[in-house]
Amino acid sequence: MDLNTLLTPAVLFFCLGLTAQSLGSDLKLPTDLTKSLTIYLLISIGLHGGKELAHTQLTSALPAISVAILLGMTMPLLAYWLIRLSSKMDQFNAIAIATHYGSVSAGTFLTALAFLEMHNVYFEPYPIIMMAIMDTPAILICLIMVFWMRAQSEQKEINATQGLQTIVREAFTNGSILLLLGGLLIGYVSNDKSMINVQPFFDQLFYGILCVFLLAMGMEAGKKLNDFKKVGVYLVFFGIAMPILGGFIGVILGASVLHFSIGGATLVGVLAASASYIVVPPVMRMAVPEANPSIYLTLSLGVTFPFNVLAGIPLYYYMAKIAV
Amino acid sequence: MDLNTLLTPAVLFFCLGLTAQSLGSDLKLPTDLTKSLTIYLLISIGLHGGKELAHTQLTSALPAISVAILLGMTMPLLAYWLIRLSSKMDQFNAIAIATHYGSVSAGTFLTALAFLEMHNVYFEPYPIIMMAIMDTPAILICLIMVFWMRAQSEQKEINATQGLQTIVREAFTNGSILLLLGGLLIGYVSNDKSMINVQPFFDQLFYGILCVFLLAMGMEAGKKLNDFKKVGVYLVFFGIAMPILGGFIGVILGASVLHFSIGGATLVGVLAASASYIVVPPVMRMAVPEANPSIYLTLSLGVTFPFNVLAGIPLYYYMAKIAV
Amino acid sequence: MDLNTLLTPAVLFFCLGLTAQSLGSDLKLPTDLTKSLTIYLLISIGLHGGKELAHTQLTSALPAISVAILLGMTMPLLAYWLIRLSSKMDQFNAIAIATHYGSVSAGTFLTALAFLEMHNVYFEPYPIIMMAIMDTPAILICLIMVFWMRAQSEQKEINATQGLQTIVREAFTNGSILLLLGGLLIGYVSNDKSMINVQPFFDQLFYGILCVFLLAMGMEAGKKLNDFKKVGVYLVFFGIAMPILGGFIGVILGASVLHFSIGGATLVGVLAASASYIVVPPVMRMAVPEANPSIYLTLSLGVTFPFNVLAGIPLYYYMAKIAV
Amino acid sequence: MKHVKRVEIIVEALEKETIINLLKAHHLEHYTLYKHVAGNGERGMREDQVFGEKFENVAIVLACSEEVIAEMIESIRPVLKKYGGICLVSDAQWVIH
Amino acid sequence: MKHVKRVEIIVEALEKETIINLLKAHHLEHYTLYKHVAGNGERGMREDQVFGEKFENVAIVLACSEEVIAEMIESIRPVLKKYGGICLVSDAQWVIH
Amino acid sequence: MKHVKRVEIIVEALEKETIINLLKAHHLEHYTLYKHVAGNGERGMREDQVFGEKFENVAIVLACSEEVIAEMIESIRPVLKKYGGICLVSDAQWVIH
Numbered sequence A, B, C: 001m002d003l004n005t006l007l008t009p010a011v012l013f014f015c016l017g018l019t020a021q022s023l024g025s026d027l028k029l030p031t032d033l034t035k036s037l038t039i040y041l042l043i044s045i046g047l048h049g050g051k052e053l054a055h056t057q058l059t060s061a062l063p064a065i066s067v068a069i070l071l072g073m074t075m076p077l078l079a080y081w082l083i084r085l086s087s088k089m090d091q092f093n094a095i096a097i098a099t100h101y102g103s104v105s106a107g108t109f110l111t112a113l114a115f116l117e118m119h120n121v122y123f124e125p126y127p128i129i130m131m132a133i134m135d136t137p138a139i140l141i142c143l144i145m146v147f148w149m150r151a152q153s154e155q156k157e158i159n160a161t162q163g164l165q166t167i168v169r170e171a172f173t174n175g176s177i178l179l180l181l182g183g184l185l186i187g188y189v190s191n192d193k194s195m196i197n198v199q200p201f202f203d204q205l206f207y208g209i210l211c212v213f214l215l216a217m218g219m220e221a222g223k224k225l226n227d228f229k230k231v232g233v234y235l236v237f238f239g240i241a242m243p244i245l246g247g248f249i250g251v252i253l254g255a256s257v258l259h260f261s262i263g264g265a266t267l268v269g270v271l272a273a274s275a276s277y278i279v280v281p282p283v284m285r286m287a288v289p290e291a292n293p294s295i296y297l298t299l300s301l302g303v304t305f306p307f308n309v310l311a312g313i314p315l316y317y318y319m320a321k322i323a324v
Numbered sequence D, E, F: 001m002k003h004v005k006r007v008e009i010i011v012e013a014l015e016k017e018t019i020i021n022l023l024k025a026h027h028l029e030h031y032t033l034y035k036h037v038a039g040n041g042e043r044g045m046r047e048d049q050v051f052g053e054k055f056e057n058v059a060i061v062l063a064c065s066e067e068v069i070a071e072m073i074e075s076i077r078p079v080l081k082k083y084g085g086i087c088l089v090s091d092a093q094w095v096i097h
């Protein structure tokens, strides 16, 4: 696997965004454009997964779903334990950061899909469902942890219960998750004939649009790079070590428990390794107002995301090749 | 015609939007995205119609144009008469609502096109021209009615004449109508060779983009559903009965007067049945400031539009099958 | 070459935009849409040029690059000299206007590409690199001129040196230039296989998206038309004469010095003839605050751009046919 | 610094031109316009609608001398009455440059 | 014209609903909302993020009579304390129409 | 509540950084920024252009104590003079939280 095959246009556009930002360029993508691209990608990936699922038996997805729930609940606990053990960070910031690692970054997942397709590697459709599921258990675990922390410190919240309801609802009805699940369902129930009409838009444009999306992500990651000093050397290290550990666990689970192919195991690795920057940050902002958003945004968007796009994905693929 | 063929991806995306809204999800499509999709759809449909027209004789469109003007002028009068007869609504709100039923909803029309294509039903190109024409007569009738109401009640307006000019110009130079007519003209004059270059964008992406548009429309309709209590049970009933009546009239005219095929007659039914939510509301806001926008927006966007998308279109198709 | 072949859909959409604006229509494209289209077009053209370059020897681009630098530096001086000689305009407004003619309008260039493709005319890939280069020398020449003018008039600026740095950096890291150069580079290094994935988006949609872009440009040009009286008859004349002169010089250089084909020479003509309205105006606003933005924006967007789109491009093509 | 009145007019975006023309008629040609303003009042919620920004509000802020105010206000009052909106006047110091 | 207080509340967009509900509880149902507001304060920079406008500020402006203010302020103070933001109160004349 | 000055500075978006840096130099690091502001003044109409938001205005609002104002104003005055814009200062009460 030489360098040339790693540098897909998608990854190169990510680098272009990073470069533009670090040169201090005035390049700016309209916020609404990036939001629209995200919406497109979530729907597309959902439709694609749904169409694949329509050709399988639904019960065959149960093991994958169980693993997703398991990963979503244990990764945050693992991350929390590691942070608290190895640094002096306070409880609230630690749990806010940790929750991100239980959930999934759609951008990383899509880049991994592009990577696999480019290398003609087959993968199972189940990881797409796993992706839609993982955020919720991660957020629930976080809420329980925070509840327990507050009980201990005898802190009181404004409208504590009302707040909890809002947050739980947010976790279940989050826009991104709805788009993904909605797409899955529509792809699943629509017959092939009617899907052909929408394929030029949702299938053929996918990789081109992913390039523009990664350009935007590169710029966002570049902005966060400047905040490195704020989070400190240790957290930067954590933001790289954690996905490697997560990727390893994911690949092992994918290969041994789920009996996935190399491609499928790679994707489970990516699910476990990546940290959400769309769904989780606003939920943390509501659920853990004590934590500093610039720390968790910098870690997930400025450290873990670039690491995964540039080095993590090929690494998990390499791991999967050995494990399967 | 079983349920499965009714649930095209386009209709399913509409339902997804409705669901997201009623679950209280934070899903939000950028306003500029929805506006851009509308622009795309209007141009595409114009180009498509223009290309079709280029293969026919222009004079053959005259009967269709006459029927469009007739429908645009009589539907509001019929609707006004029905509202006033059967409820205690005041003149101004009644005429503002009625005008919407003289004009056409592009979203409904496009969903009908997708429905026909999906069932491989042929249709004539003329309804596209009719669509571009119908808004103007409806608005003119409304202006005349309002003028007469004000004269009766001896009310005076600020800058009455200047205001009238503004409104008439608005009716003729409305952005949506210009895009539709402009597209028609460009499709008509461009030779086939130069159209091939733009087809991947304007033709092949059409149904995919329609899905995202209907997702947005579903969310808008969902927002209005909460306003149901404001408009009252009677008006909800009216918002369903009126399109059925209109669809019936349209199908009959399409089949008997215009001698259209089943597909064409269905489309004339849709033209008569649907109520504008793009062109007419801002014109009403200027022309009839006495009327309450939330009533007419709720009716056209929250009642008639969903009814047409989910049940009306197959119904008019069914009527057309019998009538032709 | 009859009228019909001049009226490509792209040009017709430009006219539609002009018409909508002059009818006082409320048609409005979301600003973010136009910005997004610009971003798309710049990346697409870069990728396309890069892929072409990958099949040539890089050193073969040197003559083209030299001519681009030469044009970028001499066109503003020529324009400045002409304005000062023939009118009473002050130094600062004159140099601000002149700088625009050293740089390039991406919209004009793209319309010229569409024109050549439509007529099946071959062109070399080098003009795309030239386009990415020309802005910078033009801006540098302008800065030197302004520095010298200020030295003469003994004017002092707030933070003069810091300001200069900002402006030079702006010229080199301008977003549009980065997108173009980044696209070029990515197209150059990516292997053909990985490019195939992104082609449906970046290649096939190109001409359709160009149409919507030109619709927006037509509306912008139309807005500026109202400002004609502000700039005066003489400047309107200048805004037409200058591109003709520039186009002539460009075509001659393309044909004789660079030994380009008819298509390539046409494009060099377009580079020399067109005036930037994306990159240069904000730089001028910073570098020459003494000048009136509405004059140079009106000239480049309201006079030279429409002239080039409607008449200039075929004219330079005609010149190239004779010169080559 | 000069003593002036700060006038803040909030009206539906549709009325923007009308108000600006009325201001012009009183030689108040300089103003600042805040876009993307929502609001709730007697006429219900006003917010950006997907279809047309025309149902949004705008805020027009202008600094002007005390004398011209009374007359200007009389001219915009009927518009506020008919289409809704508010007009707040407060004291301010204008940094003359 | 009527003498009123002009209250300008700047909070994170996420708190918009909370504040509006608190205002409603004091029968202050009419307000104007400025969107797309950024800011810098003790809690650092707040600006539109690509992912979700939830990290932006909004400004809520309301004109109300002097009497209701004190009580209303006490009810929003804890929100300002917990999530940040400012509240400025100034004098104004309201053009009654 | 604390008595403060409410300063409202309206300048071209391009000058945003310059102004914020000048404020910082006077230890006025906290401010609120209203985006998407258009306006008309001596230098003509300023509004969002399709190509670059750089020709728009922004409004910077800050609450600060009376003492620091005079000096700060002197430092931004040359920018207002050169590139246009206005600065309004008014009295306000700040709800301390």
Ligand SMILES: Nc1ncnc2c1ncn2[C@@H]1O[C@H](COP(=O)(O)O)[C@@H](O)[C@H]1O
Binding pocket: D010, D011, D038, D039, D040, D041, D042, D043, D044, D045, D046, D057, D083, D084, D085, D086, E030, E031, E032, E033, E061, E062, E063, E064
């Ligand atoms: N008391 C108030 N304070 C602030 N803004 C108001 C107030 N009353 C009305 N407005 C604004 O004025 C607009 C029109 O008000 P109305 O005519 O009462 O519907 C509303 O959408 C609000 O933006």
Ligand SMILES: Nc1ncnc2c1ncn2[C@@H]1O[C@H](COP(=O)(O)O)[C@@H](O)[C@H]1O
Binding pocket: E010, E011, E038, E039, E040, E041, E042, E043, E044, E045, E046, E057, E083, E084, E085, E086, F030, F031, F032, F033, F061, F062, F063, F064
């Ligand atoms: N002195 C001030 N002047 C103007 N706006 C302020 C000031 N302090 C805080 N803000 C605004 O209030 C928001 C929250 O402030 P803070 O809670 O201090 O982080 C900031 O993002 C600013 O928009």
Ligand SMILES: Nc1ncnc2c1ncn2[C@@H]1O[C@H](COP(=O)(O)O)[C@@H](O)[C@H]1O
Binding pocket: D030, D031, D032, D033, D061, D062, D063, D064, F010, F011, F038, F039, F040, F041, F042, F043, F044, F045, F046, F057, F083, F084, F085, F086
């Ligand atoms: N009297 C005024 N009232 C409100 N805003 C003003 C006034 N004069 C100027 N402005 C604002 O300041 C900007 C620059 O003004 P100028 O430097 O006069 O062109 C304008 O675009 C307006 O937004």
Ligand code: NA
Binding pocket: A075, A100, A101, A102, A103, A104, A246, A270, A271, A272, A273, A274, A275, A276
């Ligand atoms: Na994870």
Ligand code: NA
Binding pocket: B075, B100, B101, B102, B103, B104, B246, B270, B271, B272, B273, B274, B275
């Ligand atoms: Na109708």
Ligand code: NA
Binding pocket: C075, C100, C101, C102, C103, C104, C246, C270, C271, C272, C273, C274, C275, C276
């Ligand atoms: Na040029």
